[in-house]
Amino acid sequence: MSTVTRRLLKELQDIQRELSEEIVSLEPIDEDDILQWRAVLRGPKDTAYENGLFELYIDIPEQYPIHPPTLTFVTPVCHPNVHFESGEICLDILKTQWSPAWTLKSTCLAIHVLLANPEPSSPLNCDAANLLRCGDSIGYNSLVALYTQMYSM
Amino acid sequence: MEDLGSDSGVQSQPDKGKGTADDEDGATQDYGDTYDFDDDDEFFGMDDSGFEPVVSSRDQRKPWEVEYHVHDAHGLHDKQEAMINRLVPVLSVSKDITTILLRNSQWKEESLVERYLSDPDKTIRDAGMFPNAPAPELKTGNEDFTCEICYCDGPEEVYLGLGCGHAFCTDCYVTYLTGKVLEGMSWRIRCPGAKCKALVGEQAARLLLANEPKILERYEDNLTRSFVNDLDSFTWCPAPNCEYGIECHVPKSAWATIVPTVHCRCGKAFCFGCNMDDHMPAPCFLVEKWLQKCKDDSETSNWLKANTKECTKCKATIEKNGGCNHMTCRKCAHEFCWVCMGPWTEHQQAYYQCNRYNEDSSKNARDSISKSRALLERYLHYYSRFSNHERSAKLARRLLTTTETNMEQMQRNSSMSWIEVQFLSAAVDMLSACRATLKWSYVLAYYMESDNQKLIFENNQSDLEMATETLNELVENPVHERTIEEAKRLIIDKTQYVKTRWETLLRDTAQGLQENRWKFQD
Structure with missing residues (x-):
C-alpha cells in the first residue's frame, strides 16, 4: 500500500469515528478513487454564512501529505479570499505554510475559520474585500447573506 | 580557462596584490590556502610570478586594484567550517547549534x-x-x-x-x-x-x-x-555556469571612491559592488546614474525642450517642421508667432518677420531653449564616445579571431615560433582592456565638474585614446608595407606604451577618487 493510500485510509477511519460539528461530511467521492474527496462545511455561526451549506472539492496529489491537497469551493461563495467563479481559495496553509502534519479534517476546519475571519489584504474577490476595507460591514454582510441564500440553502 | 591567469602578461594581475595594508591581518592569513589562482598549473611551473621574484610582485598592488580571493566549492566549505569552528569554543554549545x-x-x-x-x-x-x-x-x-x-x-x-x-x-x-x-x-x-x-x-x-x-x-x-x-563580503561570479565565489572586503561605504573590480578564475572581470562588467574607472554610483540616464526618457524630454515649443494657450507640444512663423495650433486653433510666441493678431503688419524679437519675454524663452540644447549636446558628446568604445570593444572581439589567423600566417611565412607571435594576442587583450576603460572614463568625465583637475584627467584620457587607436590600426593591419619583424617590434613597443598610458589613467583616477579630487554633478 502506498504512503498516500495508507495515510488517507487512516484519516478516513478517524473521520468516521468522530467528525466535528463544523463539518457535515468529508469522504471520497468515489470508493475506487481515494485521491478525490468531497466535503460539506456548515456556515459558521453568527456570520452571514450561517445556515448555509458549502460544498468543497478536494484533489489530493500522489505526493500527499508532503505536498498539500487542492481545495476548491463547488458552491459559489462570496468571500474576499475565495474566487467567486473558480472557487479557488487563498490560504497560506494550502500553499507555503503547508505541513505534512495537517490532515484533510484540520484543513477543512482551517477553511471554516477562514469563512468567519476574512483576510481582505490578499483578496481573490476584490469587490467583497473592498467593502470590508472601506469599513462597510453592513454592505459586506448583506452581500454575503444574499449569496448564501441564493446558492447554499 | 587557466590560460588567462598565466599568459596574459600585459593585463594586470590583481591577484598578486596580496597582503597590503588596509585589510586586517587575520583575514589575509586565513585565505592563504584558497587564494592561489592556478592550483592545477603548478605542476607545469606556469605560475604568474614565475618571471619575477615573488616578493616584488606581491608588494606591487596597483592603486586601482583591490584585494580579493576566488574560492571554489571546497574553499567556500572550508571557509564556513573555519568560521564555525572558531565560534564553537566561544559559545560553548554544540557545533550544530x-x-x-x-x-x-x-x-x-x-x-x-x-x-x-x-x-x-x-x-x-x-x-x-x-x-x-x-x-x-x-x-x-x-x-x-x-x-x-x-x-x-x-x-x-x-x-x-x-x-x-x-x-x-x-x-x-x-x-x-x-x-x-x-x-x-x-x-x-x-x-x-x-x-x-x-x-x-x-x-x-x-x-x-x-x-x-x-x-x-x-x-x-x-x-x-x-x-x-548571506555574507556581504562574498558574491558569486555572475558568468553563466561559473561556480566560483569571490570574497572581497572592500566595504559598501567605500564603493563611491574605490572601484572593486575582481577577476574570477573563469576569466570574467566584474565589479564586486554592482556585479556589472568591469567599469573602471567610473565608480558604481555614477555607473548606475549613467545607465539610468541612458535608459530614461529624460533625454527625450531634453529633445522636446530643445526642438519644440508649447502652444501658449493650450500647452500642446509643437514641433515646427517647416513653413512660416505664423503658427496655428492644431489642437485649439490658437494663432501665434513662432519667434516671439505672442498672439498673431499683434503681427498684422509684419508677416513672416517678427519685429518683436528683442522683447524680454522672447529673450527669456530663447535663453531657456538654448540652455537645454547645450545640455543635450553635452550629453550626446559623451554618449557618442561611450557607445563608440562599446562598439569598438565588440569589434575587438572579432579582431581576436582575425588575429589568430594572422598569427598562424606569421608562423607559416616566417621562422617565428608560436611563442614568438603571442605579441599579437597580447596586443588585442590590451586593446580590449583599454576600450572598456575608455568607455567608462567618458561616464566619469560626464559627471565631473569642469576645473583644472578635470583637464588633467582629460589629457590622460586623450593620450590613452590616441595610443589605443594607433595600436588598433597596427593590429588590424600588422604587415602592411612592413616586414614581419618590423611589425612585431612596432606592435610590442606600442602595446607597452598603451599599457603605460592605461596604467597612468587608472592610477590617476583611483588616487583622484580616494582624494576626492573631483566634484561630481548631476
Missing part, C-alpha cells in the same frame, strides 16, 4: 556573541533550536510511536524527533527533506509538524540523507549557496 546561530545571524559573529551572552537560551530558541537537546539520532522500538505523516506505527518503525517533540518515521522525513532540498532550501528547513518553528539542523539532515548521496550533495550545495548569499 553554533552553525544554525551563525547562519541565522547572517554570519555576523560580533552581534551574535553579544546577543548570545545576554540571553543564551532565548537566542538559541529564537533561531529554531533547543538548548540542551540531545544530538539527533534515529530511534526504534517505541510501542507508542505513530508517524503523524503516514500513520505508520509500532515498535519496528525507525523514526527521528527534534527537540520540539514532533517525531516522524525516517521514510516520511527523507521524502519531506528531499522535496525541500530540491526547492533550494537548506538550513531553513523546518520540522514537518504543523506551524512548528524548529529547524532541522545540519546534523539531523545529514543523518537522514545518509542513504541519498545525490540529495545530500544538493543539500550541501544549498548550504554553501546561502553562505555566499
Whole structure:
C-alpha cells in the first residue's frame, strides 16, 4: 500500500469515528478513487454564512501529505479570499505554510475559520474585500447573506 | 580557462596584490590556502610570478586594484567550517547549534556573541533550536510511536524527533527533506509538524540523507549557496555556469571612491559592488546614474525642450517642421508667432518677420531653449564616445579571431615560433582592456565638474585614446608595407606604451577618487 493510500485510509477511519460539528461530511467521492474527496462545511455561526451549506472539492496529489491537497469551493461563495467563479481559495496553509502534519479534517476546519475571519489584504474577490476595507460591514454582510441564500440553502 | 591567469602578461594581475595594508591581518592569513589562482598549473611551473621574484610582485598592488580571493566549492566549505569552528569554543554549545546561530545571524559573529551572552537560551530558541537537546539520532522500538505523516506505527518503525517533540518515521522525513532540498532550501528547513518553528539542523539532515548521496550533495550545495548569499563580503561570479565565489572586503561605504573590480578564475572581470562588467574607472554610483540616464526618457524630454515649443494657450507640444512663423495650433486653433510666441493678431503688419524679437519675454524663452540644447549636446558628446568604445570593444572581439589567423600566417611565412607571435594576442587583450576603460572614463568625465583637475584627467584620457587607436590600426593591419619583424617590434613597443598610458589613467583616477579630487554633478 502506498504512503498516500495508507495515510488517507487512516484519516478516513478517524473521520468516521468522530467528525466535528463544523463539518457535515468529508469522504471520497468515489470508493475506487481515494485521491478525490468531497466535503460539506456548515456556515459558521453568527456570520452571514450561517445556515448555509458549502460544498468543497478536494484533489489530493500522489505526493500527499508532503505536498498539500487542492481545495476548491463547488458552491459559489462570496468571500474576499475565495474566487467567486473558480472557487479557488487563498490560504497560506494550502500553499507555503503547508505541513505534512495537517490532515484533510484540520484543513477543512482551517477553511471554516477562514469563512468567519476574512483576510481582505490578499483578496481573490476584490469587490467583497473592498467593502470590508472601506469599513462597510453592513454592505459586506448583506452581500454575503444574499449569496448564501441564493446558492447554499 | 587557466590560460588567462598565466599568459596574459600585459593585463594586470590583481591577484598578486596580496597582503597590503588596509585589510586586517587575520583575514589575509586565513585565505592563504584558497587564494592561489592556478592550483592545477603548478605542476607545469606556469605560475604568474614565475618571471619575477615573488616578493616584488606581491608588494606591487596597483592603486586601482583591490584585494580579493576566488574560492571554489571546497574553499567556500572550508571557509564556513573555519568560521564555525572558531565560534564553537566561544559559545560553548554544540557545533550544530553554533552553525544554525551563525547562519541565522547572517554570519555576523560580533552581534551574535553579544546577543548570545545576554540571553543564551532565548537566542538559541529564537533561531529554531533547543538548548540542551540531545544530538539527533534515529530511534526504534517505541510501542507508542505513530508517524503523524503516514500513520505508520509500532515498535519496528525507525523514526527521528527534534527537540520540539514532533517525531516522524525516517521514510516520511527523507521524502519531506528531499522535496525541500530540491526547492533550494537548506538550513531553513523546518520540522514537518504543523506551524512548528524548529529547524532541522545540519546534523539531523545529514543523518537522514545518509542513504541519498545525490540529495545530500544538493543539500550541501544549498548550504554553501546561502553562505555566499548571506555574507556581504562574498558574491558569486555572475558568468553563466561559473561556480566560483569571490570574497572581497572592500566595504559598501567605500564603493563611491574605490572601484572593486575582481577577476574570477573563469576569466570574467566584474565589479564586486554592482556585479556589472568591469567599469573602471567610473565608480558604481555614477555607473548606475549613467545607465539610468541612458535608459530614461529624460533625454527625450531634453529633445522636446530643445526642438519644440508649447502652444501658449493650450500647452500642446509643437514641433515646427517647416513653413512660416505664423503658427496655428492644431489642437485649439490658437494663432501665434513662432519667434516671439505672442498672439498673431499683434503681427498684422509684419508677416513672416517678427519685429518683436528683442522683447524680454522672447529673450527669456530663447535663453531657456538654448540652455537645454547645450545640455543635450553635452550629453550626446559623451554618449557618442561611450557607445563608440562599446562598439569598438565588440569589434575587438572579432579582431581576436582575425588575429589568430594572422598569427598562424606569421608562423607559416616566417621562422617565428608560436611563442614568438603571442605579441599579437597580447596586443588585442590590451586593446580590449583599454576600450572598456575608455568607455567608462567618458561616464566619469560626464559627471565631473569642469576645473583644472578635470583637464588633467582629460589629457590622460586623450593620450590613452590616441595610443589605443594607433595600436588598433597596427593590429588590424600588422604587415602592411612592413616586414614581419618590423611589425612585431612596432606592435610590442606600442602595446607597452598603451599599457603605460592605461596604467597612468587608472592610477590617476583611483588616487583622484580616494582624494576626492573631483566634484561630481548631476
